[in-house]
Amino acid sequence: MKTILFCLLLSACALAKPDPYVIVPGKGFGAYGPSMTLAQMEKKMVPGDYLEGESLGRPTAEIFAMDPFVRITMFLNHRRQVRSMFVHGYMGKWHTAEGVRLGTTLAELERLNGRPFRFHAMSMKPEAGRIADWQGGRLASRFRKVRITFASAAHSEGYSDLSDQEKIRVEKAGLVFRSNEPLARKLNPIVETIELAF
Numbered sequence: 610m611k612t613i614l615f616c617l618l619l620s621a622c623a624l625a626k627p628d629p630y631v632i633v634p635g636k637g638f639g640a641y642g643p644s645m646t647l648a649q650m651e652k653k654m655v656p657g658d659y660l661e662g663e664s665l666g667r668p669t670a671e672i673f674a675m676d677p678f679v680r681i682t683m684f685l686n687h688r689r690q691v692r693s694m695f696v697h698g699y700m701g702k703w704h705t706a707e708g709v710r711l712g713t714t715l716a717e718l719e720r721l722n723g724r725p726f727r728f729h730a731m732s733m734k735p736e737a738g739r740i741a742d743w744q745g746g747r748l749a750s751r752f753r754k755v756r757i758t759f760a761s762a763a764h765s766e767g768y769s770d771l772s773d774q775e776k777i778r779v780e781k782a783g784l785v786f787r788s789n790e791p792l793a794r795k796l797n798p799i800v801e802t803i804e805l806a807f
Contacts, residue, residue: 630679630702634755634805637694638681638703641672643807644690678702695804699760703803707748709757713800714766715788718757722746725789731762731798732782738798741785760801767796 629639636642640653647670650659660674664682668689673679678701683694696703696711704710707721719725724746729736738759743749762768762779771779771792778784779796786793 630704632696632703632705632709632755632803632805634705634751634753635807637691637805638696641681641683641694642691647685647689691807693804693806695756695802697802699764699799699801705755705803707751709748709800709803711800711803715759715793715797715799718800719788722748725787727785727787728759728793730778730782730784730786731759731780732784734782737761738801754806756802756804756806757800758802758804759798762796762798764801765796765798770795 632638637645641650647659647661650670650672654672658674659670659672662669662671664684668685670683670685672681672683677698680698680701681694681696681703683691686692698711701711709718709721713721715728722743724744726740726744726746726748727742728740729738731738738761740752740757740759743752759765762771762776768776775792775795779786779792788794
């Protein structure tokens with residue numbers, strides 16, 4: 610009986626495949642990671658499944674470019690190696706081991722962190738909607754080099770319930786909110802960008 614159970618366990622382990630859509634801070638997205646070159650990435654994908662470009666004067670590449678649910682954008686250095694990579698949108702297949710994904714709400718992110726965190730107002734500034742500080746929660750050390758950004762206020766589930774003054778406040782440049790503030794809870798924004806820096 611023990612031999613049969615052992616064989617079944619070995620079979621299950623052999624059939625279990627690693628999750629191809631997991632984001633691992635410090636390591637990468639699925640099979641793609643830091644310092645990889647475009648030539649190395651090409652070997653891991655269907656030919657022609659990436660696009661090269663430029664953003665903010667820096668070279669970029671997109672892999673899985675034709676599928677918005679798995680598309681990854683990468684910033685490259687002068688040697689065409691990956692320096693950072695991110696996913697952007699309102700839903701997708703990529704996720705962290707903790708369960709953070711595109712579309713995760715503020716309430717769910719606070720639950721995963723185990724305590725309130727701080728984030729920038731949804732202004733027109735570059736840091737708009739970005740998590741500013743995990744406040745020593747469960748995600749603080751693991752997400753040290755992970756940049757999480759919320760979508761604009763208008764894409765939040767509670768935006769239509771805000772008063773005009775509340776809408777002005779959540780979009781005011783320079784403000785930083787705590788996730789447990791009544792206005793932040795009422796807005797309940799969703800994650801729009803997950804970025805790893807290497």
